[in-house]
Amino acid sequence: MLFNSYEFLFVFLPVFLLIYYVLPKHRTLVLTLGSYFFYMCWKPAGALLLFICTLINYLFGRAISKSPLTTKGKLYCGLSVAADLAILAYFKYLGFFEQVFNSAAGRTLIEPARIALPIGISFFLFQCISYTVDLYRDKVKPTRNFLDFACYVSLFPHLVAGPILRYSFMEKQMRDREHSVGKFAEGVAFFTVGLAKKVLIADTLGVAAGALFDKAGGDAGVYACWAGLVAYTLQIFYDFSGYSDMAIGLGRFMGFNIPQNFNSPYLSASFSEFWRRWHMSLSYWLRDFLYIPLGGSKKGRFRTYVNLIITMFLGGLWHGAAWTFIVWGLWHGALLAIERALGDRNPIRKAPRVVQILFTNFFVMIGWAFFRAASLGEAGKVIRGLFGFGGEGAASAFMKAPGFLAAAALAVLLIIKGENIYERKWRFNAATCVFIIALFAVCAVLVLSQDFSPFLYFQF
Amino acid sequence: MSKKVGYAKLVTVIFLLMIFGVFVADRVLIAIEAKRMPEEFMDHEFLLYPYKKSSHFTGVVYGDLTDLRTKRLYGHARKTDVSTDDLGFMSPLGSRPDGSDVVVIGDSFTQGPSNKETVAGLISGRSGHVAYNMGFGGYPVNSALAFLSDFQPLAPRDFSGMRQKTLVFVLCKRNLAGESVSEIIARFTISPEKLERKKLNREVFRYFPHNIVKYAKRHSAVIKSITPYAAGADEFLGRADPASNVVVGRDGVLFLPDDVGFSRRSISDESIKQFADVMLFMKTQAGMRGFKLIVALVPDKSDVYPGYLPKELRPREGDTVAAHFDKVVQALNDNGVESINVLPVLRMQAREHDGLYYYYPDDTHWNPRGMKVAADLVLHRMGPAGRYITIR
Numbered sequence: 001m002l003f004n005s006y007e008f009l010f011v012f013l014p015v016f017l018l019i020y021y022v023l024p025k026h027r028t029l030v031l032t033l034g035s036y037f038f039y040m041c042w043k044p045a046g047a048l049l050l051f052i053c054t055l056i057n058y059l060f061g062r063a064i065s066k067s068p069l070t071t072k073g074k075l076y077c078g079l080s081v082a083a084d085l086a087i088l089a090y091f092k093y094l095g096f097f098e099q100v101f102n103s104a105a106g107r108t109l110i111e112p113a114r115i116a117l118p119i120g121i122s123f124f125l126f127q128c129i130s131y132t133v134d135l136y137r138d139k140v141k142p143t144r145n146f147l148d149f150a151c152y153v154s155l156f157p158h159l160v161a162g163p164i165l166r167y168s169f170m171e172k173q174m175r176d177r178e179h180s181v182g183k184f185a186e187g188v189a190f191f192t193v194g195l196a197k198k199v200l201i202a203d204t205l206g207v208a209a210g211a212l213f214d215k216a217g218g219d220a221g222v223y224a225c226w227a228g229l230v231a232y233t234l235q236i237f238y239d240f241s242g243y244s245d246m247a248i249g250l251g252r253f254m255g256f257n258i259p260q261n262f263n264s265p266y267l268s269a270s271f272s273e274f275w276r277r278w279h280m281s282l283s284y285w286l287r288d289f290l291y292i293p294l295g296g297s298k299k300g301r302f303r304t305y306v307n308l309i310i311t312m313f314l315g316g317l318w319h320g321a322a323w324t325f326i327v328w329g330l331w332h333g334a335l336l337a338i339e340r341a342l343g344d345r346n347p348i349r350k351a352p353r354v355v356q357i358l359f360t361n362f363f364v365m366i367g368w369a370f371f372r373a374a375s376l377g378e379a380g381k382v383i384r385g386l387f388g389f390g391g392e393g394a395a396s397a398f399m400k401a402p403g404f405l406a407a408a409a410l411a412v413l414l415i416i417k418g419e420n421i422y423e424r425k426w427r428f429n430a431a432t433c434v435f436i437i438a439l440f441a442v443c444a445v446l447v448l449s450q451d452f453s454p455f456l457y458f459q460f
Numbered sequence: 461m462s463k464k465v466g467y468a469k470l471v472t473v474i475f476l477l478m479i480f481g482v483f484v485a486d487r488v489l490i491a492i493e494a495k496r497m498p499e500e501f502m503d504h505e506f507l508l509y510p511y512k513k514s515s516h517f518t519g520v521v522y523g524d525l526t527d528l529r530t531k532r533l534y535g536h537a538r539k540t541d542v543s544t545d546d547l548g549f550m551s552p553l554g555s556r557p558d559g560s561d562v563v564v565i566g567d568s569f570t571q572g573p574s575n576k577e578t579v580a581g582l583i584s585g586r587s588g589h590v591a592y593n594m595g596f597g598g599y600p601v602n603s604a605l606a607f608l609s610d611f612q613p614l615a616p617r618d619f620s621g622m623r624q625k626t627l628v629f630v631l632c633k634r635n636l637a638g639e640s641v642s643e644i645i646a647r648f649t650i651s652p653e654k655l656e657r658k659k660l661n662r663e664v665f666r667y668f669p670h671n672i673v674k675y676a677k678r679h680s681a682v683i684k685s686i687t688p689y690a691a692g693a694d695e696f697l698g699r700a701d702p703a704s705n706v707v708v709g710r711d712g713v714l715f716l717p718d719d720v721g722f723s724r725r726s727i728s729d730e731s732i733k734q735f736a737d738v739m740l741f742m743k744t745q746a747g748m749r750g751f752k753l754i755v756a757l758v759p760d761k762s763d764v765y766p767g768y769l770p771k772e773l774r775p776r777e778g779d780t781v782a783a784h785f786d787k788v789v790q791a792l793n794d795n796g797v798e799s800i801n802v803l804p805v806l807r808m809q810a811r812e813h814d815g816l817y818y819y820y821p822d823d824t825h826w827n828p829r830g831m832k833v834a835a836d837l838v839l840h841r842m843g844p845a846g847r848y849i850t851i852r
């Protein structure tokens with residue numbers, strides 16, 4: 001059940017909000033049950049795994065909280081992290097590693113396991129890890145009870161696609177949070193903007209990206225390669241940040257202040273700046289629970305570079321069990337390491353900021369080719385195509401569709417000139433009111449009709 | 461200050477009204493629909509497009525309510541005397557006792573774009589037979605059979621009221637590489653225990669979240685009201701661009717890459733033998749239930765009109781497609797399965813007309829003229845039972 005679906009918007013959300021506000025004394029319980037219902041809409045059995053992970057981390061958390069910063073606490077913390085990583089490895093990486101093993105052996109030595117990947121597992125397990133590690137570090141207090149913790153882990157606005165919420169951030173809000181009309185209206189604004197980003201911009205641009213990667217298999221001419229890759233670069237930002245905005249909006253409906261996850265990343269003038277602005281909750285998690293424990297930049301220059309590459313390699317692997325994600329992670333790791341090595345000697349730093357931004361985005365965009373492609377070969381074709389060494393496929397006719405061109409122009413314009421809605425002080429007036437409601441209505445109509453395909457090609 | 465709070469309230473109230481409004485409207489409309497329709501029909505997912513002699517339908521098709529969307533899309537209303545059993549099998553009631561009845565099974569080529577413009581519709585319209593369209597777009601023909609629980613040996617059903625029965629498989633080349641007989645048998649044979657388990661699972665999971673939301677969406681009257689108007693939005697946003705997943709040929713004629721691929725792909729003798737064995741199995745199964753089986757081999761647009769393909773995709777050496785079709789017909793003959801090869805007839809007749817006479821230029825499927833050729837061939841093959849037929 002996606003946020004941009006009929007089931008969510010017009011079935012789950014109204015029923016949930018009704019129950020949530022009718023039963024003010026049982027909000028945590030309603031929220032937890034609602035979140036489990038939400039999660040079970042994918043696969044009922046997935047909720048069992050979510051519950052088991054929650055229980056394991058809760059019990060370890062209790063044990064750790066009795067002896068933080070001690071050897072005993074460290075042992076419990078290590079065990080809980082190991083358990084989380086083992087669960088993640090089993091569900092997400094076992095098939096991939098078996099495949100790699102068989103490829104290396106040249107024949108099928110292990111029959112690949114058919115394991116369904118539980119949706120959002122990477123997100124909720126990372127949250128669990130942050131909880132137990134922060135308990136060990138004595139940075140947070142343990143939850144009051146199991147229900148609070150279950151609610152924190154399963155909170156449906158961010159359950160399946162983040163942001164990754166640290167318990168330290170949510171601790172106080174789980175106990176006490178403000179519910180008000182103003183906050184709810186802000187939530188409507190966030191949710192609507194996120195929905196518009198997803199439905200109007202990302203999905204529209206996705207056609208161009210799909211034409212390059214899915215239909216042409218990356219084998220296309222210069223223009224089509226640039227169009228497809230730029231479209232994907234924009235699509236992934238609007239898709240993901242739209243989802244985060246919707247999560248923030250939904251959080252507001254229930255009084256939560258969910259942190260910002262994107263901060264105009266395509267205006268970054270360097271790769272390190274990009275990672276401070278892109279998927280911020282993951283970047284901070286990787287910094288605090290991986291990069292710094294590895295030694296960060298405290299163990300000499302060479303180790304710093306290695307640590308950066310290891311962190312980004314694992315960050316890439318976190319996104320998915322495939323070589324493309326690994327190469328994407330290593331690509332960014334290498335870019336960060338080179339940037340760090342060059343320091344002030346980096347010639348691009350002397351260029352105007354706009355050049356630095358374009359330079360950064362070009363390399364980021366190359367990275368997206370790996371991220372989106374089905375294989376390394378396909379990514380290679382796209383990258384070769386960018387420089388005129390690709391196929392002959394032309395860009396499709398959607399390029400002439402006025403709505404597509406408008407969405408592409410709007411996407412670029414909003415990046416350059418758009419206001420960061422997270423930093424905005426929402427003051428509702430007649431114009432804002434009409435804009436938000438009209439935008440929501442347009443998006444709702446598209447959501448309601450998105451399964452429809454008027455051409456027989458699509459229908460059959 | 462109060463004015464600002466007022467606007468915030470307004471946004472909140474309108475938003476809530478919108479999401480609750482759709483929710484309530486759907487519940488009300490579904491309740492109204494349920495009153496008009498027996499409860500047991502509410503859950504069936506399978507669609508059936510039945511044809512009567514009159515080929516005129518009014519009212520509602522019993523079955524999945526999502527069919528209402530199709531009804532609105534094509535501007536037709538249908539009312540049929542069709543009931544379903546608990547496995548989704550459709551059994552026509554009160555068929556004409558003097559008719560020779562036909563069931564046409566296939567994929568989107570069979571399903572067709574509207575009520576009349578289908579092979580079944582044309583058979584019905586041209587002969588007076590009661591013809592049932594069991595075409596399911598997006599499914600291989602063998603999978604379409606899964607919708608016929610008639611083929612489950614442990615749950616036999618009969619087309620009551622039918623006398624002479626003909627089962628027509630409409631198959632394109634892509635259907636040739638399918639399952640083996642053993643795989644088909646495994647799929648169609650359901651043990652009583654498994655059947656019970658399936659029923660139990662269905663009951664147990666009926667009220668699980670994933671089924672509740674699926675049910676809500678499937679039965680949403682609001683979605684059905686809005687979808688016909690989405691075409692314009694999709695076109696405006698460039699999402700409905702057919703050129704994004706097709707091969708553009710001469711004169712802007714569109715081809716599906718898959719179809720072109722199949723036209724160029726060689727099919728092994730082993731695959732053809734396997735296909736013929738599957739059809740023999742189907743013939744036996746159909747015969748046990750009083751059906752005569754006819755397999756209609758239908759070409760793709762690129763098979764009939766290769767000249768419209770882009771130069772680099774045109775077949776280079778010999779006519780492999782015709783050779784493949786001949787091999788398939790021979791293999792079916794060897795197994796004693798009756799077949800119709802539509803390819804040579806369509807090719808021959810296509811030469812007499814300019815342009816794409818038998819296929820849509822911007823769609824992969826044949827048009828009613830192409831369907832008519834196949835319908836006539838089927839009726840011709842049915843022999844004396846197929847009346848009012850003229851074949852050029």
